[in-house]
Amino acid sequence: MADFEGSLHEVADAVISCKKEKVLEAVEKAKAELPPEEIIDKGLSAGMNQVGVLFERGKLFLPHVMMAADAMTAGVKLLEEGMPAGSREKKLGTIVNGTVEGDVHDIGKSIVSTMLQSAGFEVHDIGRDVPIRNFVQKAKETDADMIGISALMTTTLQGQREVIELLKEEGLRSRVKIMVGGAPATQAWADKIGADCYAENASEAVSKAKELLL
Amino acid sequence: MPISHIMASGMTGIRAAGDLVARMEFSKNMRIGEAKEYVAKKLNVDTMDLSDEHIMRELREELDIGVITSVPGAAKGIAAKMNIEKLLDIKINSCETFRAQIA
Amino acid sequence: MVTEYALRMGDGKRVFLTREKILSEIEAGSGNAADLGEIPDLSADEIDRLAEILMMPGKAVSVEQGMEVPVTHDIGTIRLDGDQGNSGVGIPSSRLVSCMTHERAFGADTMELGHIDYSFKPVKPVVANECQAMEVCQQNMIIPLFYGAMPNMGLYYTPDGPFENPGDLMKAFKIDKAKDSMEHAAEHLTRDTVWVMQKLFASGADGVNFDTTAAAGDADMYGTLNAVKTLRALYPEMYIEMGMAGEMVLGMHGELEYDGVRLAGLWPHEQAPLAATAGANVFGPVVNTNTSKTSAWNLARAVTFIKAAVEASSIPCHVNMGMGVGGIPMLETPPVDAVTRASKAMVEIAGVDGI
Numbered sequence: 150m151a152d153f154e155g156s157l158h159e160v161a162d163a164v165i166s167c168k169k170e171k172v173l174e175a176v177e178k179a180k181a182e183l184p185p186e187e188i189i190d191k192g193l194s195a196g197m198n199q200v201g202v203l204f205e206r207g208k209l210f211l212p213h214v215m216m217a218a219d220a221m222t223a224g225v226k227l228l229e230e231g232m233p234a235g236s237r238e239k240k241l242g243t244i245v246n247g248t249v250e251g252d253v254h255d256i257g258k259s260i261v262s263t264m265l266q267s268a269g270f271e272v273h274d275i276g277r278d279v280p281i282r283n284f285v286q287k288a289k290e291t292d293a294d295m296i297g298i299s300a301l302m303t304t305t306l307q308g309q310r311e312v313i314e315l316l317k318e319e320g321l322r323s324r325v326k327i328m329v330g331g332a333p334a335t336q337a338w339a340d341k342i343g344a345d346c347y348a349e350n351a352s353e354a355v356s357k358a359k360e361l362l363l
Numbered sequence: 364m365p366i367s368h369i370m371a372s373g374m375t376g377i378r379a380a381g382d383l384v385a386r387m388e389f390s391k392n393m394r395i396g397e398a399k400e401y402v403a404k405k406l407n408v409d410t411m412d413l414s415d416e417h418i419m420r421e422l423r424e425e426l427d428i429g430v431i432t433s434v435p436g437a438a439k440g441i442a443a444k445m446n447i448e449k450l451l452d453i454k455i456n457s458c459e460t461f462r463a464q465i466a
Numbered sequence: 467m468v469t470e471y472a473l474r475m476g477d478g479k480r481v482f483l484t485r486e487k488i489l490s491e492i493e494a495g496s497g498n499a500a501d502l503g504e505i506p507d508l509s510a511d512e513i514d515r516l517a518e519i520l521m522m523p524g525k526a527v528s529v530e531q532g533m534e535v536p537v538t539h540d541i542g543t544i545r546l547d548g549d550q551g552n553s554g555v556g557i558p559s560s561r562l563v564s565c566m567t568h569e570r571a572f573g574a575d576t577m578e579l580g581h582i583d584y585s586f587k588p589v590k591p592v593v594a595n596e597c598q599a600m601e602v603c604q605q606n607m608i609i610p611l612f613y614g615a616m617p618n619m620g621l622y623y624t625p626d627g628p629f630e631n632p633g634d635l636m637k638a639f640k641i642d643k644a645k646d647s648m649e650h651a652a653e654h655l656t657r658d659t660v661w662v663m664q665k666l667f668a669s670g671a672d673g674v675n676f677d678t679t680a681a682a683g684d685a686d687m688y689g690t691l692n693a694v695k696t697l698r699a700l701y702p703e704m705y706i707e708m709g710m711a712g713e714m715v716l717g718m719h720g721e722l723e724y725d726g727v728r729l730a731g732l733w734p735h736e737q738a739p740l741a742a743t744a745g746a747n748v749f750g751p752v753v754n755t756n757t758s759k760t761s762a763w764n765l766a767r768a769v770t771f772i773k774a775a776v777e778a779s780s781i782p783c784h785v786n787m788g789m790g791v792g793g794i795p796m797l798e799t800p801p802v803d804a805v806t807r808a809s810k811a812m813v814e815i816a817g818v819d820g821i
Contacts, residue, residue, distance in 0.1 A: 204717075206731075207502075207714045207715070207730070207732070207733065208731060209717070210684075210716075210717025210718070210719070210730045210731065211716075211717055211718050211719075211720065212641045212645070212717075212719070213717075213720065215637075215641055253620075254620075255620055255623075255631070255633060256620055256683070259633030259636075262637060263633070263636055263637055266637060272637075274633075274637060302550070303798055332790060332796065333798075335757040335796065336758055337477055337479060338477075349756060349757065349758060364788065364789070364800050364805055365539060365545065365572065367806055368537050368787060368805065368821050369572060369573045369574065370526065370528065370806070371526065371527065371528045371809035372810065373534060373535070373536070373537035373573060373575060374534045374536055374537070375534075375575070376569055376574050377608050377609060378573050381534075381536050381573070381574075382575055382608060382610065384575070385538065385576045385609070385610055386610055388782045388819060389576075389747045389748060390703070390705065390747070392742075392781045393782070394782055395535055395782065395819040395820065398782075410532065411531065414531070428608070431569075431570045431571075439608070440605050440606045440607060441604070443608045444608060454703055455672065456667065456670055456672055456673075457604035457605075457671075457672065460669070460670040461670070
């Protein structure tokens with residue numbers, strides 16, 4: 150269990166319990182003692198990080214992750230009520246996520262989307278078997294900070310390179326980070342095609358997205 | 364890759380007695396040690412001999428349970444499996460199906 | 467100068483490590499498995515033995531004579547004539563040719579007939595074709611011949627199937643609807659696989675191999691376990707192998723149970739007893755390869771997990787050792803040195819009943 154203290158500990162534990170009422174109760178109590186930014190960062194987010202760890206360890210499951218994320222969002226809203234408009238919590242970043250054209254694998258990519266969303270990113274999951282151009286179009290449309298590209302077959306892996314090439318052609322590469330993943334993808338492949346990062350699993354996708362975007 | 368595994372760890376199928384040991388694992392849930400002992404007893408050999416191509420080649424031909432080459436008149440396919448049924452005291456589904464078809 | 471040994475990274479790239487580094491990688495890999503699975507670490511003797519195997523000078527190594535085990539073949543025929551981007555080398559040949567090549571030229575201990583899509587659901591409209599192929603193959607084959615396919619429950623979700631995609635429902639916080647969708651899909655998965663295998667068994671198949679069970683999470687495993695149970699009740703003589711997709715059952719649903727055990731979050735040593743309870747004859751545990759770690763780390767981790775599964779199991783365990791699992795590098799052409807070392811370690815240290 151993570152080492153949180155006092156009311157922050159209670160907030161984090163409430164998030165891990167995945168119960169909205171408990172989170173709201175703990176946040177209400179913490180509000181009296183600590184600034185909202187600290188409660189969000191060291192209480193709610195810390196709890197959500199622990200939820201991600203417990204998911205990877207098989208102790209919590211996808212519905213719990215969603216319930217915890219929902220509870221965390223409610224906690225953030227409650228704290229924002231007392232914050233000046235300019236200092237309210239913003240999304241960590243906007244990420245377009247999808248599986249390349251010709252590849253119908255959906256589940257791993259969906260888990261990554263869910264975990265990123267739960268961590269506080271605005272995620273646009275554009276599905277599987279997605280034409281290369283759609284990744285770029287969606288990134289433009291949403292002003293995305295990052296594109297996540299999944300591929301589960303060696304034959305479709307090339308699609309990851311093609312998205313990067315199209316981004317370059319469109320002059321967008323410098324302002325959009327690229328994350329690649331999927332069974333045949335590796336760090337060496339990511340380096341070869343000029344991706345910004347490779348993630349082995351969903352929790353690594355969250356930590357690498359944070360590293361690159363925060 | 365499968366060939367790497369076969370060379371490193373496999374019982375080499377009908378070159379030796381790998382198919383027979385596998386049949387005991389699958390038909391009777393026998394763990395590897397028990398399956399090897401069962402087959403070895405039925406063949407009247409040591410367990411070590413079950414992966415020995417020199418011993419098994421002659422023995423398989425003698426028992427008429429199938430070899431990798433086309434020995435004239437030797438049992439192949441269903442016929443070889445019918446002999447395996449008797450040897451190991453098990454039923455093999457394709458043999459059962461075949462018998463039902465000719466009955 | 468300190469001697470360095472040629473090992474591999476999880477993506478297959480060569481890496482040179484000292485004996486001390488190999489030992490520390492083995493300890494770390496084994497420790498990771500022990501921590502996640504709440505199982506014992508490898509003992510000091512086992513760590514030394516694994517290091518010895520990894521440091522052997524030959525390119526190919528093998529088990530000690532007398533320790534050989536049956537090597538079975540998931541995906542079977544598709545390996546030769548298929549070319550799907552993750553397996554198969556695209557040699558134009560019939561499936562009978564592929565089966566007989568494995569039996570007579572490769573020395574396979576069992577073989578498997580499979581459909582090019584390799585999922586049960588798409589077999590339904592072409593089942594007569596599959597039965598015909600099985601009958602022709604069984605007339606000629608001697609080694610056990612399975613029919614194999616993936617439960618692949620994702621095919622029951624939109625846009626491929628009738629039920630709403632639970633991934634989309636989850637992201638929209640419609641958790642109960644997502645769970646309903648998974649439960650419905652699992653029922654259909656059970657029904658379809660049983661139906662397909664009834665036909666194939668009537669055509670002489672020795673049995674069935676459920677390959678990559680739980681790829682779509684706990685509901686996928688639930689549907690597969692129920693299919694195993696139904697088939698076992700119908701056919702006491704059917705050979706049933708249940709192989710997994712990954713090391714841990716992903717909790718997409720989170721509440722499904724089989725025989726009073728929650729399926730989500732189970733590790734290999736917890737999965738094996740359930741496969742046996744459902745009626746499988748052989749269980750195929752999986753441990754994933756981490757491409758960013760060394761073969762010493764990956765193999766130690768895989769051996770630790772599999773050893774625990776072998777000990778917990780009441781039925782034979784045939785460890786999955788294809789591309790990217792069981793300590794094998796994630797590469798279409800896994801290096802022979804890495805494959806044979808992993809093969810030897812799984813037999814001699816983990817004590818598997820087959821591969």
